[in-house]
Each structure stands twice: as C-alpha cells, then as structure tokens.
Amino acid sequence: MKTLIKNAVAVNEFRKFETDILIENEIIAKIDKNISATDCTVIDAGGKYLFPGAIDDQVHFREPGLTHKATIETESRAAIAGGITSFIEMPNTSPQTTTIEKLEEKFGIAANTSSANYSFMFGGTNDNLEEILRVDPKSCAGLKLFLGSSTGNMLVDDEKVLENIFSNTDLLISAHCEDETTIKHNLEKYKAAYGDDIPIKYHPAIRSEEACYLSSSRAVALAEKTGARLHVFHLSTAKETGLFRNDIPLRKKKITAEVCIHHLWFCDDDYDRKGTFIKWNPAVKTPADRKGLWQALLDDRIDVIATDHAPHTLKEKQNIYTQAPSGGPLVQHAMVAMLEACNKGKISLEKMVEKMSHNPAILFRIKQRGFIREGYFADLVLADLNSPQTVSRDNVLYKCGWSPFEGTTFQSAITHTFVNGNLAYNNGKFSAYRNVKRLEFNR
Template identity: 70%
Template sequence: MGKIVLKNGTIVNEGIVQESDILIVDDVISKIAKDISDADAEVIDVSGMHILPGVIDDQVHFREPGLTHKGTIATESRAALAGGITTFMEQPNTTPQTTTIEKLEEKFATASNSAFANYSFLFGGTNDNLEELKRLDKNACSGIKLFLGSSTGNMLVDDEKVIENIFSNTEMVISAHCEDETTIRENLAKYKSQYGDDIPVELHPIIRSEEACYLSSSRAIALAKKTGARLHVFHLSTGKETDLFRNDIPLEQKKITAEVCIHHLWFTDADYANKGTLIKWNPAVKTATDREMLWNALLDDRIDVIATDHAPHLLEEKNNVYTKAPSGGPLVQHALNAMLEKVKDGTITLEKMVQKMCHNPAILFQIEKRGYIREGYYADLVVADLNNPWTVTKENIAYKCKWSPFEDTTFSSKVIHTFINGHLGYSKGQFSEKRNAKRLTFNRP
C-alpha cells in the first residue's frame, strides 16, 4: 500500500491531545512525530482536524446469514466506516445461530470476503451447547454471548444450572443481555389483555422494566462472583444497575464490567411520543433520570465501554403495532457523531470518549495492536472535523435499511477520513471498493 503522512492533525490518544504528524507504512503506524517528511509518502493535510483511534464496537447485529434483507456484513461494515468504526464484534442471533464452531468459522469465512471493517464474532451459548462451548479456543473469537432475556432470534438461556456451568467452564469474556423473562412476560400479558397487540409504545419501558433489568443483571453478577467468571454486562439501561459495578480498580483488573449504548445515552421515554417504535430497543430506553445516572456511571468509570447494539430492521417492520414491531435500530454510522455532540456540549471530554469507545474495548477483549494510536499498531484511524455541521437525511444514510433514529438531526462534527489497516476506506462521503479488513487477533495468555 505504500506510505501516507497525515500532516498537522490534532491527535487524541491515551488522555493526551497534541498536534503531530503520523507516518503510515503499509498497514501500521510507523512514526508519530512533528514535522515528518518522507519523499515517498502521499501527504494528506488534516490541519484543524482531530485524529482519533478507530472506534471498536463490541456489539453489533449485521444480520448475516439468514436475515440479509435487513443488512449484510458488507453493507453494515461499510456504513460503520462512515461513522469512524473500524472494528466490530457481531452477535450470534443470526439464522442459523452461531452456536457451533462450524457456524462460527462459516461466519469468519463470509467476513473474510465481504467485511469492510475489522471483524470478530461472539459465540452463542444456549441451553444445550455446553460441550461445544468447552471445545472453543479462547483466542478464536471475541467471546461468549448469553441472552438472559429474550430478544431477536429467540436465543434465551433460562436454565439456571446451564448458566452456572457456562460461567464455570470458560476463560473467555461472557457478554450478557440481562432482562428477567418472567417479569417481562407478566408485564406484557397485563398490557396485552388491556390493549391487544396495539400496546402504546410508551409502555415499552414499563413492560421491559427497571425491575426486569436489575433482577437479571444482579443475578448474573452474583453468579460471576461465585464462579470467578469474566462477565461483561451489555447495554445497561437503568440507573439502579449502575451501583452493581466498581470503579475503584483499573479495567485490566476487573472481572465484572459494563457497557452502555448510544441510544440509552441519547434518548429518554419522552421521545417515544415522536419516535414511536423507531426507538424500541431491548432493553428499553427509560427515563431522563436513568439517562443521567448512566452518564454519571460512564464518567466515573463504573461503566467501561460505549457501543451501538446496531440492529437494523426494515422500516415497514418497525412501523408495525407494538407486539409485531421488532426491537433494535441502526446506529454504527452515527454513533461517533452523537458522542462528539456530547463532547461539544460539555457532557464528556474528548479524551474520555476515546477511552470508552477505543481504548477500553481493546483492553476488555484483549485485542492485539488496536484501539490506540501507537507506533507499531495497526493504522485504524479516524479524522474528524469538529466544526463541520451536517444533517442526517435518507440520501446520506449508508445502512441497507435506509433509515435512522437520527434522521433530521444536525450534528456539529463530521467524519472526514477513516483508515482501515492503513487503507483509506472512507473519505469525504466516498467509500473505497477495496476491502482491507482483518480478522481480529487476541492476546490471551
């Protein structure tokens, strides 16, 4: 690929903001210094712009195989590049589900021919695949995914003995969707008897309630403490849950960690009136107080990672009545923009945002040579202009489903360039047709 010099950028990395140049040689960062000069290098002037590490998204649903009318690894990973996400970890609730080593490797084979961003997958735990899980090499993929509450794909794991056996039989990170199924079913039955299928969507956070979330996450955490398992709780949505997590030890030493998603940091239950089922997620978007408490936990390091839970559905599917409208929405193209908006209004610093979206996922999943701007690391880089307003419209949405919960939102910042292993995969609204993605590797002793 040759050499590229990024000139005059403002690098944000490891808590430091500094002006510097970056020399990329082939797929790695070769040198970080001021006034780099190389006669053989292509020079890209990024004066006035910020250079961030490529974002690592630890939770996406790209819908391949089996649900490719909603999205594919190719379409959604390309959209991710437009949003500065250079690495994704895809979930197992596809059709067929990723619950055998054979199906896992089939996904890797598909991604090797179609992904535009670096990739790995989570292996799905079920009520009956413990022996297959035991055979899984700890460096084979991102980790294990358990649905302790039902969601798209019906992979609910509800056998308590099975859950304990899984917790006791893997060294890998166990990422869990935590909602108590009994509570949800009782709540749903109550409102279905009152409204039929056309339940007001404003009742979604009452049906998939704070109690449902807390019961499940607290139970999972207690089991992780009992078994010594490495537990990562996906998409916290309630303030109450945040007190279950620690901030008094470094991330590298934590056995129990937490993630929050963009939609739970941005929307509240007041937004159902305008957005309807477009913001129907599992777990549900809840109150303004919950959102404030999630932000507080993110900022004081009880919550470790920001992710998207990108989950595209067709617009006609989302526009169904409550019980038939699927939960989830597309977010990878706009997540970084949304967070940069929170940087602009002073909610979070740029350095802290980079920590939560880039550094911490790399630490948590022990990813090799990614998540930082360091010499010798892969050149996964995002160049963003923090003063370049633009509005989300159907015409500039890259998702296959062609809608976004952020439609008509004006963001102050814009992703200008995204480098993937040293290759300019996205630049000024245009995508490269060349794929330069790599399968993630891990450093798990």
C-alpha cells in the first residue's frame, strides 16, 4: 500500500504546519511539502487537519461474557470512526482477565475482530499476585486495580495485598480510586431516605469527593513508599488534582493521572436532563470540580485524556438508581468533543493532541505510535473542523445503540482514519480490509 496525503494542516509536537505525508505500507515514509510519488493513492486533504491517531488508555469493550452490551468488533469500529486508532481494554469482563490464559484469549479475539490496534490490562485481585508476576511488561499494557467497586466486582480491599503488589510488580499499575467504606456509608444513608429509587442527583454525594480523595491519596502515598509506577484513572474532583506534579517531564514521572471526556464535559447540573445516562463511577460532580480538572489538564498535573468507554444497554440504564449500572459509550465522540472544546477556546489543538496521542504513547512507552514521525506507524486522522453533525440514535455505532451526547451538535467531523497505513475509515465507510496490531512497549 502506498498513499499520499496532500495539503494537510498537521498538528504534531506542539506546532501546526502545512505538509504532505507519504505512507508506504504501514509506515510514514516522508513528511514534507510538495511530495511527488507515483503508483499511489492520493488524498487531497486541503482544508482538513491531520492528527496522530488517538490512543485511548481506558475502555471496556465487554468481550468476553458481556457481549449483549458490546464487542471488540463493534466498539473498535466506533473508535476508529472517532479517530481513536489504538485502545487499552480493561479486565472486568466475564470471565475476568486475571490469568495469563484469559489475557491471551482476549488478545486472540482482538487479533481476529478489532479494527484498531489493541492491548489489554491484566486484572489484580486479592489473591492472584503469583499470576501478576508472570505478566510480561513488554507485551501487556499494565495492571488494573479496582480500589473501588465497579462492573465486574474486582475490588481489591486488602491493604497487605495492595502493598505486596505495589512492592513486587514492575508493571505500570492503573487504579480506579474510590473508598468503598465511605461509599457504603453514604449509600445506606440515602437508601434509608429513598429506598432503592434514589434520585440520580445524589450520585455524586454517594460516590463523593471524600471517597475519591481518600482512595487516590492512599494510592499515591503507597506508590511513593514502594516506588511503584502508578497511573490514577479518571480523576473526578478538583481536590485530587493537588496530588499530582507538573514540575517534571512526563517521561520522568512515576505517578501520573488521567481525566475522562465526561468529567470535562458534564457536571451535576446535567443529572436532571440526562438522568442515569450520565451515571458513571466516579460520579460527574460540580462545576467547580470540572473547572479544576480543566485547569489541571492544561497545567500538566493531569497527563492524558481518555474515555472510560463503558457501554450498557438502554434497558439496563433505564433502571432505578440502585439497579442502573454506571458507565456509558464515548469512543465515537471523544475527539469531536475535544475539538468542540478547542473551538470554544478551552484548549488548543496542540494541547489536545499532546493529551490524546503523544502522552499516552509516552506514559505507556508504546513503540512507534502517538506521533506523526517518519518511521512511525501511520496511525493518522483527518478532521474537517467545519462540518457540523448532530448526535442521534440513528448515527451512533455502538452496539448499545445510544450516546450521552444525543442531541449535541459538534462543529467538527472525523473524515479519514488510517490504521497502520490502511485507510480503515473513510467518510462513514469502513474498509473491508483490516491491518491492526497488538501494541508493543519499550520497557
């Protein structure tokens, strides 16, 4: 395969510049103005912006075992339609990904069905340290620990086990941080008042700032004590951002943090309108928390933007509070949501690319991805910043068939997505040919 992208405005490594890009087979062969080449497909990108493909470090694609909600095939197609060319998927499937055997089974499913590059987190439990120590850090994204309960009931709540894991593994440890004791106490209080049909507006009071900060601060303290490599998923409070540093380069950080699209977009004012469709763990909280997250993202205390894409069926989400699961689908609209924020002056295009493409590659030490560089894999995205689209159930690609962004009009659209040089998505159409790879890590 040989493709020449002409007249693009590339956004890469903190600058914007007009350029052509020559792709030969899977690799970016040349970046220059006025490239001439023969025997190749030419795409005129005049007026469009070119980004390195986004790397989403936290998704739940529900396979195996929960495929009535989603599959690796369906959600990876939605991901590339949204400009995400690589994903890291979580272990709380059924069965859970807590043995090497189950991990490799998921790699096999992705190799056969995924439309995007892939890796998986290995799941930690209270009793699988021996298996954790068998995981190869060069071929697996890292270790996921649930320090607060979520879909799949993989809570790790034994302090001695936690310290043992932190002290003994070389894997990057990613943590969901919410204090279970605090949450249970809060839930009992609201159940006493309302029964099971608790008004959704109390979700951030149940899964509170205190619950988040207690857990994340303990995790950070444990990482500092043991020297473990810790990455805290989906910060949701302004208070938590004070736990993280911005005075050293990302490559030297041992403790890093992520924020998700929904915590940057929604706040507790939206519960009346969106109900359980914006029920996430951790909860969407106050406008002040949202403002604090934005500030920490822009000043580099928060290192990456992800989705925590976690679909559930419409029927499941329409249950009363205690029966409605937390999570929602986001991969198709993550990049256009951030482009909307760029359009409103909240973040620059260069900063968006840093947080969605460059930094995940640096943080996880992913080989040859996350940047527009000669010799790197051609994971590339073209976007039209003046192509309004309104999200509706007719145009969502998720298997669950809905989006928390329904009714939202975004000013931008993803038009082309290349995965390892293959034009996998082109103006609403998917290539019948897949050329995807298991992510590799420089560790």
